[in-house]
Amino acid sequence: MAIIKKFRIKHFKKNRPIIEINNMSLSFGSKKILDNVSFKINEGQIMGLLGPNGAGKSTVFNLITGLIKPNFGKIIISSTTVNNYPIYLRTKKFNIGYVPQYGGYFHDLTLLENLKAIGEILILDKKIRIERINSLISKFELDSSRDTKAEHLSGGQRKRLVIALALLGSPKILLLDEPFAALDVLTIKMLQQIIVNLQSENNISIMLCDHQARDLLSCVDVAIVLSDCKIIAKGTPSELVNNTEARFAYFGDSFKFN
Ligand SMILES: Nc1ncnc2c1ncn2[C@@H]1O[C@H](COP(=O)(O)OP(=O)(O)O)[C@@H](O)[C@H]1O
Numbered sequence: 001m002a003i004i005k006k007f008r009i010k011h012f013k014k015n016r017p018i019i020e021i022n023n024m025s026l027s028f029g030s031k032k033i034l035d036n037v038s039f040k041i042n043e044g045q046i047m048g049l050l051g052p053n054g055a056g057k058s059t060v061f062n063l064i065t066g067l068i069k070p071n072f073g074k075i076i077i078s079s080t081t082v083n084n085y086p087i088y089l090r091t092k093k094f095n096i097g098y099v100p101q102y103g104g105y106f107h108d109l110t111l112l113e114n115l116k117a118i119g120e121i122l123i124l125d126k127k128i129r130i131e132r133i134n135s136l137i138s139k140f141e142l143d144s145s146r147d148t149k150a151e152h153l154s155g156g157q158r159k160r161l162v163i164a165l166a167l168l169g170s171p172k173i174l175l176l177d178e179p180f181a182a183l184d185v186l187t188i189k190m191l192q193q194i195i196v197n198l199q200s201e202n203n204i205s206i207m208l209c210d211h212q213a214r215d216l217l218s219c220v221d222v223a224i225v226l227s228d229c230k231i232i233a234k235g236t237p238s239e240l241v242n243n244t245e246a247r248f249a250y251f252g253d254s255f256k257f258n
């Protein structure tokens with residue numbers, strides 16, 4: 001944790017919101033998922049979304065990318081209300097990279113072919129495209145696996161591939177849905193460092209979610225806790241773990257974080 005914290009460059013963070021969710025509510029049929037949820041992410045910030053399984057974390061990402069629409073409330077990206085923007089326009093206009101909870105790659109293509117397939121859509125200049133692909137492969141230490149089929153990569157390599165795919169278009173906003181799920185401790189640490197470096201080197205605004213508090217809190221500036229359709233706590237990692245309501249509803253009394 002300490003190693004990761006060393007990489008934080010606080011002065012990059014501005015107080016200008018890049019994503020704002022205002023009074024958002026959503027039900028699937030008669031089942032309420034989000035009830036009057038509001039939060040914002042500032043430019044250059046890493047924001048974590050915590051909540052138990054089924055709390056609605058992926059749903060929040062789906063609302064931001066436009067895969068689903070809220071029943072009430074506004075989604076504002078870079079000061080523009082985007083509720084009526086289709087998915088492709090949101091992604092393109094606001095330069096959003098999205099790493100879904102599951103999948104996000106072509107199983108039967110090699111790692112390199114995956115990057116080429118998406119790269120050819122996003123980067124028209126061949127020389128720039130090849131340079132970008134090679135720099136991502138080397139940055140994410142995937143050189144030895146470039147010709148391995150994605151379905152044969154390890155879980156950590158696959159996750160790095162999907163993050164690399166999301167970064168091909170040099171996004172300003174990166175959404176990561178449970179990036180640490182089912183990975184070993186060392187791979188989680190590597191990903192945490194990648195996330196923090198992305199922020200400090202490229203000033204990308206990042207939102208990530210997880211149901212495991214410890215892994216997420218090690219690499220975010222601020223986080224929110226979603227429980228029973230509402231945000232029950234917001235703040236820095238240390239503020240959150242000392243928040244009585246969050247301890248009661250989510251962290252539990254024995255939870256420690258330093
Ligand atoms: N398209 C859908 N139709 C109906 N129910 C859904 C749909 N998507 C998600 N849900 C339900 O909404 C709740 C929140 O799901 P999700 O956002 O995937 O939770 P999380 O990512 O926090 O685990 C769950 O109860 C899930 O079953």
Ligand SMILES: [Mg+2]
Nearest residue numbers: 057058059101
């Ligand atoms: Mg989910």
